Amino acid sequence: MFDRYIIVDGSLRNVGDGNPTGYAIDTRIGYYRGLGLSMVDFDLEVDGEAVPKESITFQVHGHDYPADSLGDVLDDRWGFNEAATLIVDHPGGLPAGEHEVHYRQWLRISYLPTPSQNDDRKVMSVAG
Amino acid sequence: MFDRYIIVDGSLRNVGDGNPTGYAIDTRIGYYRGLGLSMVDFDLEVDGEAVPKESITFQVHGHDYPADSLGDVLDDRWGFNEAATLIVDHPGGLPAGEHEVHYRQWLRISYLPTPSQNDDRKVMSVAG
Amino acid sequence: MSHNIKRGVSLYSYQEEVFLGKLDLESAIAASASFGANGIEIIPEQTFDNFPNLTDEQVEQWFALHAKYGTVPTAYDMFIDLKRRADRLMTLEEGVESVHRDIDLAARLGTKVIRVIINTPPEVYEHAAPYAEEKGIKLALEIHAPMRYDHRWVQQFLEIIHRVNSPALGLLPDMGTFVKIFPRVVSDRALRDGATPKLVDHIIKVYNDHPTDMHTLTREIAWRGGNPVDMALATTAAGYNWVEPSTLIPHMPYLFHIQAKFYEMVDDTHEYSIPYDEIIPVLIDNGYDGYLSSEYEGNRHIQDVEPVDSVEQVRRQHAMFVTLLGEAD
Amino acid sequence: MSHNIKRGVSLYSYQEEVFLGKLDLESAIAASASFGANGIEIIPEQTFDNFPNLTDEQVEQWFALHAKYGTVPTAYDMFIDLKRRADRLMTLEEGVESVHRDIDLAARLGTKVIRVIINTPPEVYEHAAPYAEEKGIKLALEIHAPMRYDHRWVQQFLEIIHRVNSPALGLLPDMGTFVKIFPRVVSDRALRDGATPKLVDHIIKVYNDHPTDMHTLTREIAWRGGNPVDMALATTAAGYNWVEPSTLIPHMPYLFHIQAKFYEMVDDTHEYSIPYDEIIPVLIDNGYDGYLSSEYEGNRHIQDVEPVDSVEQVRRQHAMFVTLLGEAD
Numbered sequence: 001m002f003d004r005y006i007i008v009d010g011s012l013r014n015v016g017d018g019n020p021t022g023y024a025i026d027t028r029i030g031y032y033r034g035l036g037l038s039m040v041d042f043d044l045e046v047d048g049e050a051v052p053k054e055s056i057t058f059q060v061h062g063h064d065y066p067a068d069s070l071g072d073v074l075d076d077r078w079g080f081n082e083a084a085t086l087i088v089d090h091p092g093g094l095p096a097g098e099h100e101v102h103y104r105q106w107l108r109i110s111y112l113p114t115p116s117q118n119d120d121r122k123v124m125s126v127a128g
Numbered sequence: 129m130f131d132r133y134i135i136v137d138g139s140l141r142n143v144g145d146g147n148p149t150g151y152a153i154d155t156r157i158g159y160y161r162g163l164g165l166s167m168v169d170f171d172l173e174v175d176g177e178a179v180p181k182e183s184i185t186f187q188v189h190g191h192d193y194p195a196d197s198l199g200d201v202l203d204d205r206w207g208f209n210e211a212a213t214l215i216v217d218h219p220g221g222l223p224a225g226e227h228e229v230h231y232r233q234w235l236r237i238s239y240l241p242t243p244s245q246n247d248d249r250k251v252m253s254v255a256g
Numbered sequence: 257m258s259h260n261i262k263r264g265v266s267l268y269s270y271q272e273e274v275f276l277g278k279l280d281l282e283s284a285i286a287a288s289a290s291f292g293a294n295g296i297e298i299i300p301e302q303t304f305d306n307f308p309n310l311t312d313e314q315v316e317q318w319f320a321l322h323a324k325y326g327t328v329p330t331a332y333d334m335f336i337d338l339k340r341r342a343d344r345l346m347t348l349e350e351g352v353e354s355v356h357r358d359i360d361l362a363a364r365l366g367t368k369v370i371r372v373i374i375n376t377p378p379e380v381y382e383h384a385a386p387y388a389e390e391k392g393i394k395l396a397l398e399i400h401a402p403m404r405y406d407h408r409w410v411q412q413f414l415e416i417i418h419r420v421n422s423p424a425l426g427l428l429p430d431m432g433t434f435v436k437i438f439p440r441v442v443s444d445r446a447l448r449d450g451a452t453p454k455l456v457d458h459i460i461k462v463y464n465d466h467p468t469d470m471h472t473l474t475r476e477i478a479w480r481g482g483n484p485v486d487m488a489l490a491t492t493a494a495g496y497n498w499v500e501p502s503t504l505i506p507h508m509p510y511l512f513h514i515q516a517k518f519y520e521m522v523d524d525t526h527e528y529s530i531p532y533d534e535i536i537p538v539l540i541d542n543g544y545d546g547y548l549s550s551e552y553e554g555n556r557h558i559q560d561v562e563p564v565d566s567v568e569q570v571r572r573q574h575a576m577f578v579t580l581l582g583e584a585d
Numbered sequence: 586m587s588h589n590i591k592r593g594v595s596l597y598s599y600q601e602e603v604f605l606g607k608l609d610l611e612s613a614i615a616a617s618a619s620f621g622a623n624g625i626e627i628i629p630e631q632t633f634d635n636f637p638n639l640t641d642e643q644v645e646q647w648f649a650l651h652a653k654y655g656t657v658p659t660a661y662d663m664f665i666d667l668k669r670r671a672d673r674l675m676t677l678e679e680g681v682e683s684v685h686r687d688i689d690l691a692a693r694l695g696t697k698v699i700r701v702i703i704n705t706p707p708e709v710y711e712h713a714a715p716y717a718e719e720k721g722i723k724l725a726l727e728i729h730a731p732m733r734y735d736h737r738w739v740q741q742f743l744e745i746i747h748r749v750n751s752p753a754l755g756l757l758p759d760m761g762t763f764v765k766i767f768p769r770v771v772s773d774r775a776l777r778d779g780a781t782p783k784l785v786d787h788i789i790k791v792y793n794d795h796p797t798d799m800h801t802l803t804r805e806i807a808w809r810g811g812n813p814v815d816m817a818l819a820t821t822a823a824g825y826n827w828v829e830p831s832t833l834i835p836h837m838p839y840l841f842h843i844q845a846k847f848y849e850m851v852d853d854t855h856e857y858s859i860p861y862d863e864i865i866p867v868l869i870d871n872g873y874d875g876y877l878s879s880e881y882e883g884n885r886h887i888q889d890v891e892p893v894d895s896v897e898q899v900r901r902q903h904a905m906f907v908t909l910l911g912e913a914d
């Protein structure tokens with residue numbers, strides 16, 4: 001229900017001072033309530049290339065989780081009003097200029113027979 | 129309806145004399161009638177690795193078609209009683225011994241809302 | 257009561273053995289003749305790998321086999337590949353051309369009835385009528401589950417049949433619209449594939465009640481903790497259908513042929529899910545005079561545990577027909 | 586006729602503006618109070634990012650807001666995450682524990698009614714009753730489209746309600762079970778997304794006839810040449826439901842709360858698809874004395890073309906309620 005908003009517009013940036021260690025974007029949950037992290041899955045593509053799950057850290061209210069182990073997190077939630085940051089380990093960061101980010105999210109909603117899918121695609125600029 | 133039979137059992141072999149140029153398997157149509165080739169699509173995995181479409185030739189009753197252009201073939205059919213051979217360009221062929229072949233087929237049946245899917249997985253031996 | 261109902265078989269019934277090379281056209285016809293299924297319905301796209309380019313030799317052999325076994329051609333099962341191209345549907349002209357091709361082939365094969373598949377656009381059906389009439393071929397729309405006789409889609413064809421009033425236009429009921437009891441071969445297969453026994457029981461019970469809310473069943477099964485096999489079975493259940501056999505009565509003048517669908521002949525007297533003992537009296541009492549053409553569809557549900565014996569299944573159905581048609585008297 | 590029906594709103598209605606940071610809890614309550622929607626229904630999992638660990642400060646602020654705006658807490662919308670683990674469903678014990686957690690939170694938040702979501706296992710509902718009764722909380726099963734009041738799934742809960750006969754067990758009808766006319770905001774969105782106009786018209790017409798064969802609609806739309814957007818719309822249509830408002834009458838003693846679902850208030854008097862002018866008289870005549878709690882669900886269908894104004898939509902619904910409840914007299 002919030003597909004068009006699940007990538008926070010303009011949030012793409014390199015991370016790490018001077019020599020970037022990677023890049024990050026902010027994401028939102030595409031559902032009308034928060035959800036335990038074990039019920040959240042996603043994938044990320046930048047400029048048409050799949051970003052390996054192992055290189056992504058999912059950060060929410062200051063806690064860091066390896067993206068490929070979210071399914072095991074039974075004691076934390078992603079709130080409705082919270083942005084979660086995806087921090088990608090990518091030495092050198094992204095080149096300055098426009099990049100297309102494609103983010104898909106699957107939420108294991110107990111009420112529904114199959115996972116709820118959200119899909120957003122945004123072109124954002126990284127400062128030079 | 130014929131999932132379990134769409135890979136012809138025991139049909140995996142290397143092709144090319146002496147120094148193999150690749151390997152081949154025989155496949156059947158998983159439907160109760162033949163179908164025009166434009167309505168057929170498939171993919172192939174050997175030992176867990178996807179085989180690139182560009183390296184596959186689809187051969188039926190003596191005609192060769194590049195596997196990635198089957199969708200354009202409006203003047204030939206794959207008969208109900210015919211095996212079609214998938215010839216994979218793979219210099220050196222497969223090593224002798226057992227290999228797992230995973231073959232999935234999608235048939236664009238006009239009667240059905242979505243393509244009909246067939247899926248077969250067989251372990252077969254290549255002679256040394 | 258006297259009647260003129262004839263017995264036959266669709267070669268659809270033998271698909272498993274033909275696919276596996278255990279039967280060919282001749283042995284399939286011979287087997288059928290052996291139990292009096294003398295009318296042979298054909299799916300040319302199954303029997304002839306070189307379809308639609310049948311040679312004169314193939315056609316001669318077809319008639320030679322009928323002469324040899326004392327059988328006759330009945331119906332021709334056509335398909336219309338509306339999605340032949342990925343980027344667009346067939347046009348009306350292409351659709352009519354496809355049916356004309358089938359009319360020509362049916363004329364060559366001596367099948368007086370063409371089974372018109374239910375996804376055929378109504379306007380194609382109507383536009384093909386004059387050529388069918390000219391060639392003496394009947395275009396019989398197959399009424400297939402889960403569509404009912406009063407369904408919006410079927411009503412379009414009935415409107416054409418009544419308005420055009422051509423001897424070439426009529427119906428071909430598939431008896432799969434009379435599935436009163438959920439086919440056990442289908443639920444047993446789901447159990448072998450990992451379905452949950454108590455949910456399978458529930459799906460069967462719901463189906464057998466013939467409720468009006470079949471669109472909710474998959475969701476309900478999910479809430480009951482169904483796994484993907486359970487949910488697939490619930491979806492399958494919504495593809496079957498039961499209406500009273502008397503539903504056929506108003507359509508009797510237009511019935512050109514009947515596909516006697518079945519899933520499992522338990523013995524020589526009883527199909528598990530379709531009550532032929534309720535259907536056949538309606539056909540007799542209302543003067544149906546075409547074929548009952550066996551259409552065995554159990555193969556795909558049992559092939560994982562036992563060798564499929566389609567010939568035996570069809571034989572049993574004909575033993576039942578002999579009784580119900582009073583041929584034994 | 587006199588009545589004691591009260592007006593309120595579920596914060597569900599404002600999800601778009603809350604998500605976008607245009608409304609917060611205070612401004613949402615203030616807006617509601619301004620048009621007399623004085624009963625506030627809350628989805629704690631939406632309002633509190635630290636759910637279920639609410640602090641005493643948050644609870645104090647919640648009551649302070651009600652004191653400030655003259656509103657009262659009404660219902661608490663619970664969820665049960667049966668699929669919290671990928672490898673298995675919650676056990677009965679885990680399910681009951683989840684509901685007990687919600688009962689405790691409802692008691693802290695002063696919401697006397699818990700909306701029990703419809704996928705809750707019936708045995709969890711029954712086992713949670715004693716604790717709810719002890720805490721003075723009512724467990725109200727939400728009857729949600731496309732399930733009807735006589736559906737097998739719902740009947741399980743009715744059987745428990747009648748047998749256990751606890752003051753804690755009852756129902757919460759979502760008025761989405763009374764969608765008489767297909768919501769225009771939904772079909773218009775499909776058109777913008779690429780649906781085929783004549784098929785959209787057909788889907789609307791079929792839905793508005795409320796046929797008993799909704800399970801065939803997606804297949805029918807495919808045969809009519811539907812694209813994926815058309816087929817998705819057909820599937821969506823099978824998720825709505827219409828039954829006569831009089832269906833509520835036998836359940837009246839058990840109705841704890843009502844979610845007044847709506848998709849589009851056309852003006853201050855008329856919701857496009859749900860005939861409140863047929864529903865509210867039934868509630869009045871049969872003595873319903875709980876809340877009509879607005880549940881606006883149009884946002885997701887219009888957000889691509891216009892800024893969502895949920896407050897205005899809820900305001901219009903309350904203007905309609907004022908008239909239909911006779912408050913203006």
Ligand SMILES: [Mn+2]
Nearest residue numbers: 398430515551
């Ligand atoms: Mn049939």
Ligand SMILES: [Mn+2]
Nearest residue numbers: 727759844880
């Ligand atoms: Mn609701």
